[in-house]
Amino acid sequence: MTRAGSACPLDCPDACSLEVQVENGIAIAVGGTRVNPLTAGYICAKVRRFPEHVHGPARVRDPGIRVGTKGEGRFRTASWEEALDLIASKMAALSASGQGEAILPVSYGGSNGYLSQDTTDARLFSRLGASRFARTVCSAPSSRAAVGLYGKMAGIALDDYAHAKLAVVWGANPHASGIHLLPHLQAARRAGGRLVVLDPRQTRLAAEADLHLPLRPGTDLPVALAVHRWLFANGAADIAFLEKHATGWEELRRRAERWTIARAAAVAGVLEEDLERFARWYAESAPAAIRCGWGLERNRNGGSATAAILALPAVAGKFGVRGGGYTLSNSAVWELDSLRSARTEPSPAREINMNRTGEALLDRDRPVRVLFVYNCNPLMTLPEQEKVRKGLEREDLFTVVFDPVMTDTALYADVVLPATTFLERTEVSRGYGAYVLQEAEAVIPPVGQSRPNHDVFAELCRRAGVERPGDASTGAELTREILAGNPSGPSWRASFDRQSPGAPPFGRNPIQFVDVFPRTADRRAHLCPPELDAEAAPSGLYGYREDPATAAHPLALVSPATDQTISTTLGELRREIAIMEMHPADALARGISSGDRVSASNASGQVSCIVRVAPTLRPGVVSVPKGLWSHNTFGGSTANAVVPDTLADLGGGACFNDARVEVERLPAG
Numbered sequence: 001m002t003r004a005g006s007a008c009p010l011d012c013p014d015a016c017s018l019e020v021q022v023e024n025g026i027a028i029a030v031g032g033t034r035v036n037p038l039t040a041g042y043i044c045a046k047v048r049r050f051p052e053h054v055h056g057p058a059r060v061r062d063p064g065i066r067v068g069t070k071g072e073g074r075f076r077t078a079s080w081e082e083a084l085d086l087i088a089s090k091m092a093a094l095s096a097s098g099q100g101e102a103i104l105p106v107s108y109g110g111s112n113g114y115l116s117q118d119t120t121d122a123r124l125f126s127r128l129g130a131s132r133f134a135r136t137v138c139s140a141p142s143s144r145a146a147v148g149l150y151g152k153m154a155g156i157a158l159d160d161y162a163h164a165k166l167a168v169v170w171g172a173n174p175h176a177s178g179i180h181l182l183p184h185l186q187a188a189r190r191a192g193g194r195l196v197v198l199d200p201r202q203t204r205l206a207a208e209a210d211l212h213l214p215l216r217p218g219t220d221l222p223v224a225l226a227v228h229r230w231l232f233a234n235g236a237a238d239i240a241f242l243e244k245h246a247t248g249w250e251e252l253r254r255r256a257e258r259w260t261i262a263r264a265a266a267v268a269g270v271l272e273e274d275l276e277r278f279a280r281w282y283a284e285s286a287p288a289a290i291r292c293g294w295g296l297e298r299n300r301n302g303g304s305a306t307a308a309i310l311a312l313p314a315v316a317g318k319f320g321v322r323g324g325g326y327t328l329s330n331s332a333v334w335e336l337d338s339l340r341s342a343r344t345e346p347s348p349a350r351e352i353n354m355n356r357t358g359e360a361l362l363d364r365d366r367p368v369r370v371l372f373v374y375n376c377n378p379l380m381t382l383p384e385q386e387k388v389r390k391g392l393e394r395e396d397l398f399t400v401v402f403d404p405v406m407t408d409t410a411l412y413a414d415v416v417l418p419a420t421t422f423l424e425r426t427e428v429s430r431g432y433g434a435y436v437l438q439e440a441e442a443v444i445p446p447v448g449q450s451r452p453n454h455d456v457f458a459e460l461c462r463r464a465g466v467e468r469p470g471d472a473s474t475g476a477e478l479t480r481e482i483l484a485g486n487p488s489g490p491s492w493r494a495s496f497d498r499q500s501p502g503a504p505p506f507g508r509n510p511i512q513f514v515d516v517f518p519r520t521a522d523r524r525a526h527l528c529p530p531e532l533d534a535e536a537a538p539s540g541l542y543g544y545r546e547d548p549a550t551a552a553h554p555l556a557l558v559s560p561a562t563d564q565t566i567s568t569t570l571g572e573l574r575r576e577i578a579i580m581e582m583h584p585a586d587a588l589a590r591g592i593s594s595g596d597r598v599s600a601s602n603a604s605g606q607v608s609c610i611v612r613v614a615p616t617l618r619p620g621v622v623s624v625p626k627g628l629w630s631h632n633t634f635g636g637s638t639a640n641a642v643v644p645d646t647l648a649d650l651g652g653g654a655c656f657n658d659a660r661v662e663v664e665r666l667p668a669g
């Protein structure tokens, strides 16, 4: 048995450093190391099961060509040669006849590594003139807000939460979605700090908190604006800081004026005294840290809500000390994205919003003819699932799915291609919470005939006739090109190896407004930026959009992350029927008890599973896990069957938590 170092590139803030035990080319166990200090030697239970994912029966081992009907998932084994020639010839023919836009690449995070996205894939699709795909399914509204206000300034390092006298965890659930923040929140509390959680559900963290505001989904905006109003009205706004470091604060103040504590509390369905206590604690405490998550962006008000939350430390004067300020995503601080091939070759082709993939696949006027899915499981993760399914069923659509495992989407493929997992290739990845950049070599040989993304897309460039001399295409060439983008250049490369992961250019654990400043043109915080205001029309930035509930569909259905999958990744290992949670009052009104089979439905579709009646949810809200596979529900559809493809106020973001449904009990059996 040997032990080899690796790094987890999955879609998670923590970027754990790993140790993998290998026997005869098989990964048998995965654990944490201290190379990334945040990891502190432990990892989540999901990735401890990664060997079952890598070597399990769901693994795609060879290229396959469809022999059955779409959705059935019957394939004959093909050679890479045959599969790639078939795909390349179809795409090249469309491109040559001026129909490049009929090619749609659908991809999202996959395993989030730098080599596996926006390298040779971007080159292939832009040179073919394929439709551009706007990756809006996650973090689009919040990153628009963060960039608009602060130009994506680096956030509080997660271990610096230990210094906070008040830690606010807002729309994030670190027990599931980023476990290495938890010890630092606990340390802060042991040192006498308070914890406030804003979440419609009573999560484990909320149950332990000094204050839990169980607000209605989509009402973070009025809540944050009421805190702003309270700060200004009670002499707790730091006017000296605002005059020196901010613009737009008078306008923010004006827009917050209508949101008294009483009015916001009524709209959000929380107690007035709780909301006022939160405002007072925030004003009084220093350092005060806000961990802003992504649960609050997934609705019609998501962009404005994030902006209002991120503006709080500026108005209350919370920057300038260790453990004061905010954290959202830290991914942009690496400044590596700009050099990726995707941006160096801009394409004039039409853009398709990821959240409208179903519509795009059903569009008869400008039809998609070749769909290329990689790093994504669109049938399970995108809004309006029935539209996506109908699109995938089209006989005149040629679908390629490139994935390490046979996902529900892959069952609809005309060609499946086997991808390596990160244990089987070189990968460069960074944390979007933890400030580490890591390079990891393969620790086991590729399973079956699987190949890394960058290699397959480079090969497709060749076969489709769009390769150009000098294109970086090997892992080593691409790594060099990607790392050259960092401002510290070669010296930074030297500090970057597996034993001591690269730290960002500013060094470790920045203090906001001391070590790092807004990356806006004037280095000020823009608290009401005109470009966001225009984008958020007609309501404008900070304009509240009402709840979409109707009498027929009164319940809000949220679908947050769980500790068992990362989106749908690893979901083949989880076979049980999913649990919907519902408040006792809502259950009573519908004659529902724990253990019943239930169905949540609206005009778009329905999702059926087993219910647990629990007071951990507020009345009027039900919850179904994110990341389900078809085997986790009765009937095979997931929460996305009832999720609308409406868009958030900023960034064209998804509105997963704007699903409004009615729930009924299904006959037993």
Ligand SMILES: Nc1nc2c(c(=O)[nH]1)N[C@H]1C(S)=C(S)[C@@H](COP(=O)(O)OP(=O)(O)OC[C@H]3O[C@@H](n4cnc5c(=O)[nH]c(N)nc54)[C@H](O)[C@@H]3O)O[C@H]1N2
Binding pocket: 011, 012, 013, 046, 138, 139, 170, 171, 172, 173, 174, 176, 177, 178, 198, 199, 200, 201, 203, 215, 216, 217, 218, 219, 220, 292, 293, 294, 295, 296, 297, 299, 558, 559, 560, 561, 562, 563, 564, 565, 566, 567, 626, 627, 657
């Ligand atoms: N185990 C695991 N880890 C993950 C993931 C995973 O699927 N599983 N996914 C990864 C990815 S892709 C992401 S983006 C992050 C997401 O991680 P988080 O930021 O934690 O996002 P969510 O799980 O969507 O939602 C967090 C919380 O927001 C609450 N919420 C829902 N609606 C609202 C609202 O309107 N307002 C407020 N204040 N709260 C609301 C939910 O009840 C939930 O408890 O996690 C990453 N880490």
Ligand SMILES: Nc1nc2c(c(=O)[nH]1)N[C@H]1C(S)=C(S)[C@@H](COP(=O)(O)OP(=O)(O)OC[C@H]3O[C@@H](n4cnc5c(=O)[nH]c(N)nc54)[C@H](O)[C@@H]3O)O[C@H]1N2
Binding pocket: 011, 107, 108, 109, 110, 111, 112, 116, 137, 138, 298, 374, 375, 376, 377, 378, 380, 381, 382, 402, 403, 404, 405, 407, 419, 420, 421, 422, 453, 559, 560, 561, 566, 567, 568, 569, 626, 627, 639, 640, 643, 656
């Ligand atoms: N209802 C509801 N739906 C949601 C959300 C929600 O809150 N509610 N959250 C959304 C969020 S936050 C996100 S980020 C999206 C994520 O949605 P997706 O991007 O679809 O994420 P996954 O479901 O994890 O699918 C990623 C796929 O990439 C594959 N993959 C991993 N590594 C590689 C690789 O190296 N190469 C290739 N070719 N494939 C690879 C995995 O096996 C997996 O099948 O889901 C969204 N969907």
Ligand code: SF4
Binding pocket: 008, 009, 010, 011, 012, 013, 014, 015, 016, 043, 044, 045, 046, 047, 178, 179, 566
């Ligand atoms: S998913 Fe997150 S917590 Fe789990 S091993 Fe990867 S980085 Fe660590």
Ligand SMILES: [Mo]
Binding pocket: 011, 137, 138, 139
């Ligand atoms: Mo996400």
